[in-house]
Amino acid sequence: MTMTIANSLDDVLSGLANGARPIAGGTDLVVGSRQGKGALPDHLIAIDRVHELATIDVGDAGTRIGSGVTHATLMTNPTVVDSFTAIADAAALVGSPATRNVGTIGGNVMNGSPAMDTGAPLVVLNARAELRTLESTRLVHLDELWVGPGRTSAQKNELCTALVIPQQPESSGSAYVRLEYRRTMEIAIVGAAAAITLDDGIIRSAHVALTAVAPTILTVEGLAPLIGKPVDETTLATVAELASEQAAPISDLRASERYRRQMIGVMASRAVDAAARRAGGETLSVPVNRALGVGAQS
Amino acid sequence: MAVTDLPEFIRADGPDKVTGSGRYTADMTLTGQLVAKFKYGGVSHGRITRLDVTAARAIPGVFAVLTAADVPDVRYSYGLADRTLFATDIIRFEGEIVAAVAAINADIAQQALDAIELDIEMLEPVVDLEAAIADGAPLVHENIDSYEVTGDTPHSGNVATHSSISMGDAEAAMTNAATVVTSRYLADASHATPIEPRAVIAQWEGDKVTVWTSTQVPFDARAGVCETLELPTSKVRIIAPHLGGGFGGKCGAHFEPHIAALARVAKRPVKLVFSRWEEFIAPDRRREAMIIDVTTGVDADGHIVARTGEILLDNGAYMADSSFFAQAAAMHVAGPYVIPNVHIDAKLIYTNHQPSGSVRAPTAPQGCWAVESHTDEIAKAIGMDALEFRRKNIVTSASTGCVGQTYDEIGLDQCLELATTSAGWGTELPEGEALGISVGWWPSFAAPAGAYAKLHGDGTVQVITGASECGTGSVMTLRMLAADEIGIDETAIELIYQDTGAAPAGPGSSGSQTLFNHGRAVEKASQMVADQLRELAAAQLEANAGDIVLENGAASVAGSPAISIPIVELAAASETGELLGSAAADAIEWPEITGSTCLGEQGFSSWLAPQFSCHVARVRVDADTGVTRVLEVHAVHDSGTILNPVAAHGQVEGGVMMGVGQALTEGTRYDERGHQLNAGLLEYKLQTIADAPTITTQFVEIFTNNAGPRGAKGLAEAPNVATCGAVNNAIANATGVRVRQLPMTAERVWTAMNNPEAST
Known part of the structure; x- marks a missing residue:
């Protein structure tokens, strides 16, 4: 086995062209290998020192979050916290401080787990993954990228270099809420992200995506009836119902199918409520799980 | 404090x-x-x-x-x-x-x-406790009758040992009771989970x-x-x-x-x-699953008149050190209450699960959780406040408990008052929050232990002990005892421990015995050194040895501190250049019990220097999800004299945290063939520091005769006893429903709230 430390993006792309696999924080790859999920690749190329992958740039096309940006950065970066709060909510819930300091958003996205916390926020914010090779660059919608649990449509020689997120309209807000049994070192039992744009308190657009209830991050369909309505008990109940209906959860050690199906409704309505409150100018601290008060110290 | x-x-x-x-x-x-x-x-x-x-x-x-x-x-x-x-x-x-x-x-x-x-x-694997004792059940040990038996271990079929405690006539008293309450509780198995495999x-x-x-x-x-x-x-x-x-x-x-x-x-x-997976599946030590059925009769005034119980404990495949578990569980289901008529049967049952063995206060967290939940159910049934009901029924100084042991001065009543006052029992709380009370108890154990003490010519001391330091800090407390006896600063004391090639034998770190037993030996060995110092000083100061005071590194005559001899000079001037002490802890007589019978006697009916506690938990339940957070635990303990307050607070805080884990998230899951499904730290969920409640600790310090050094009782296990029960009672007070299976996971709480018939 070889491990090469790349100093530039070209190093990385050349390495991938020659069959190496990228490693950033290693929080999935190394841990998975130790758990026997799969052997480490024969050739690894470390991308954590490639500085151009670790920047957050605001441009005309939207905000470009480098794939090497860590969860620790995402949860505190002012652009992310102000404009794409759901991503900050999610990043702040990932693992432990150690995981967040080395784990990256690119690694999260390309690992393709349906339980990834940053996935649903990226979907509701209409993010696209930037995939590069030595020769080409393309932008792929995430629902086209994720094709199954742990599987993506990216080619072996493509590196995810960034997540590109369009600028959100005025009076927009987003939030990510998840069910957790403890407050750190936790993995989503179920989770939901929402992005809401308001017009004088009335919903102008609504996007909801769900974590850990299907083989990939699931986008909730049929939210059109919410448009033109205020965020109230009725609209939140509609969201909960749609989420519960469309979820395809499994029973496992973490929860039964029945409980997950009920909980995804609760999480989805909480996410919409929190996103709408943020859209209305209210400040809810990151992560919103804590701001909602469950378990907060009194 | x-x-x-x-x-x-x-x-x-x-x-x-x-x-x-x-x-x-x-x-x-x-x-x-x-x-x-x-x-x-x-x-x-x-x-x-x-x-x-x-x-x-x-x-x-x-x-x-x-x-x-x-x-x-x-x-x-x-x-x-x-x-x-x-x-x-x-x-x-x-x-x-x-x-x-x-x-x-x-x-x-x-x-x-x-x-x-x-x-x-x-x-065919034996995995169900009730099926295991049914007629025709496959046997875990076909040749059990050929095994060598030690102690009072009545066994047959898949029953590894059977214990019952009886006092009075429970059946008759139950018939005459004004109110009878019956409860069933199930506890899943759990693990010790030390960070070091x-x-x-x-x-x-x-x-x-x-x-x-x-x-x-x-x-x-x-x-x-x-x-x-x-x-x-x-x-x-x-x-x-x-x-x-x-x-x-x-x-x-x-x-x-x-x-x-x-x-x-x-x-x-x-x-x-070991890998973490091996740490989960291979040791013959895990906390046993239990089925607990308990019935209590109370009179019209709210006094408990009778209690009966049936307890089934999952022994797993082998005994390890579990022979006392049935009797210990029976004692916990009886509880620290004055109950004149008791009959409790407990069976330790072989299954094809990992063997059960000592985990911090074996049988107590589950037994206490069940009986303290039951206690609140009784109080509710007769319309009495849970605090008032306990005031009426708990054991106090000079009262006689469930197996006929009459107590010396004990502080359970003070624990109850201090913990409920600290928590603000009776005050209004925000929606979704509530308090819950639980009282607990645990014995101390006297065991043989020895120690050596050596005062070197340079004034430093080596204490050689069979004690083990598993994190409790109790071995560290041994230095304080030696320093105090010899009159020198504890930093001059070096401990040699955890080496059978150097030290006299002792129980090590088990059963809250480190300070209790090794402490008494160290104290005595140090006194032997101190006695020699007094003799040497007496000769030089022309005084009686009995009048020599050893303190601050010097010997002086009582009342004349101005004239003193440094201890280092006395040691150096001795014939051998060092002073030696070696001693064994004295045997302690166990308290008597009268009026009761105990089958399967394993030394757990009469409790030496019993420790008492009251925990009051404040929880918040998220009604939509069943997720429960423990916000505060107010823990008050009677563990006798507290010699090392920092370590004592650490023990209580650690015990409470372990209890919160057992209460909410820690439970082993098995498939139908008896394999562990969550043998890893991702799916076996320990609590983390971020989950820690605010823990307020107080001690009721009562000097206890027949106890450890200077009236100290044990402390390491007692804080792990009462937390689960307090959390369940708080959940019940917050939600109006009772969760009957441990751990009380979010899904179990939610199920109890939304579909009580489906919850077990």
Whole structure:
């Protein structure tokens, strides 16, 4: 086995062209290998020192979050916290401080787990993954990228270099809420992200995506009836119902199918409520799980 | 008292552990050392039809492959000698060791495991407690009648031991009771989960073996090696480097004999380090699952008049040290209450699960959780406040408890008042929040222990003790005792411990006994040194030895501190240049019990220096999800005199946190064939620091006769007893529903709230 430390993006792309696999924080790859999920690749190329992958740039096309940006950065970066709060909510819930300091958003996205916390926020914010090779660059919608649990449509020689997120309209807000049994070192039992744009308190657009209830991050369909309505008990109940209906959860050690199906409704309505409150100018601290008060110290 | 008000106390082992310079067993490397790995049965119940290690032995780099055929044919375990080092014929749980290999590296050791040819005929596993004692149930031990029996261990079929405690006429009293309440509770199994997985290294020199091991009990580990490998005590030395936690799970001998046997055959040092998965499945120590049925009758005034109970405990496949569990569980279901008529039956049942064994206050968290939940159900049934009901019924000084033991001065009533006052019992709380009360108890244990003390010519002291420091800080407290007796600063005291080659035997760190027993020995050995100092000082100061005061590093005559002799000068002037003391702790007489009968007596009916506690938990339940957060725990303990307040607060806080985990998230899940499904830290959810409630600790310090040094009782286990019950009562008060299975996971709370019929 070889491990090469790349100093530039070209190093990385050349390495991938020659069959190496990228490693950033290693929080999935190394841990998975130790758990026997799969052997480490024969050739690894470390991308954590490639500085151009670790920047957050605001441009005309939207905000470009480098794939090497860590969860620790995402949860505190002012652009992310102000404009794409759901991503900050999610990043702040990932693992432990150690995981967040080395784990990256690119690694999260390309690992393709349906339980990834940053996935649903990226979907509701209409993010696209930037995939590069030595020769080409393309932008792929995430629902086209994720094709199954742990599987993506990216080619072996493509590196995810960034997540590109369009600028959100005025009076927009987003939030990510998840069910957790403890407050750190936790993995989503179920989770939901929402992005809401308001017009004088009335919903102008609504996007909801769900974590850990299907083989990939699931986008909730049929939210059109919410448009033109205020965020109230009725609209939140509609969201909960749609989420519960469309979820395809499994029973496992973490929860039964029945409980997950009920909980995804609760999480989805909480996410919409929190996103709408943020859209209305209210400040809810990151992560919103804590701001909602469950378990907060009194 | 807030921790910040306490006197500063520096642990001798603290800087090493915090900076990383301290060495644990897994950190050690010996020249030529081999890697050990175990071949596990992998099935919970099966018959070995073929076991061939020829191919494994032939692999280059493999130095030893052992099976039952390669070690003495010895059956061991207290109570019933039901176990051998390696499976002989029947595999009785998935983590049972069939063979052990030692190889030059981990890869080759794994290759050797893979090359072992093992055929197993599957047998029907026994996994359900009630089915296990039904007629015609398959037997976990077919030949149980041939096993050697120790102690009062009534057994038959899958019942490993049966204990009942009886006083008065419970049946008649129940018939006459004004109100009768019956409850059923189920507790899942759980684990000790120390942060350090087990590690063992063995090295032979000639016919003597030294074993470095992550044990809480070096002398028990030595006894286990000697018994199973048929070696004399003098040929086995056990050394425990720094220990990364134990919580009872590292009691007993477990893998020291296997590694010593491997090293003898391999003629090289052999090292074993467990993976976290092995740490979950292989040890014969886990907290037992239980089914608890309890019925209580109260009179019109709300006094308990009778209690009956049936308890089934999951013993798993082997006894380990569990022979007292049935009786201990019966005592906890009886509880620290004045109950004139009691009949409780408890059966410890063999199953094809991992063996149960000591985990911090064995049987108590589950038993207390059940009976304290039941207590609130009784109070509710008669319309009485839960605090008032306990005030009326708990044991107090001079009262007689459930097995006819009459107590000296005890502080349970003070614990109850202080904890409920601290928590603000009765005040209005925000929606979704509530308080819950639980009282608990736990005995102290007197056991033989010895100590040496040496005052060197330079004024420093070595205290050599059989005590073990598994994190409780109690060994550190031994320095304080010695310093106080000899009159020098504790920083001048060096402890030699966790080495059977150096110290007199003792119970180590188990059963909250470290300070209780080793402390009394250290105190006495130090007094012997102090007596010699007084004699030497008396001669120089022309006074009576009895009038000599030793303090601040000097000897002086009482009342004349101005004229003094430094202790260092006295030591140097002694004939041998050092002063020696050696002593054993005195035997302590156990309290009497009258008016009761106990079947299956295992030393758990009469409680020496009993400890009492009251925990009040404040919880917040998220009604939509059932997620419960414990916000506050107010813990008040009567553990006698508190000698080391910093360590005592640490014990209570750790015990409460362990209790919160057991209450909410920690439970082992099994498939229908008896395999653990969550044998890892991702799915077996411990609490984290971020989940920690605010813990407010107080001590009711009552000097206790027949106790440990200076009136101290034990403390390490007691804080782990009452938390689960307090949390359940708080959940019930917050939601109006009762959760009947431990741990009270979010889904179980939610199910109880939304579909009470579906919840168990």
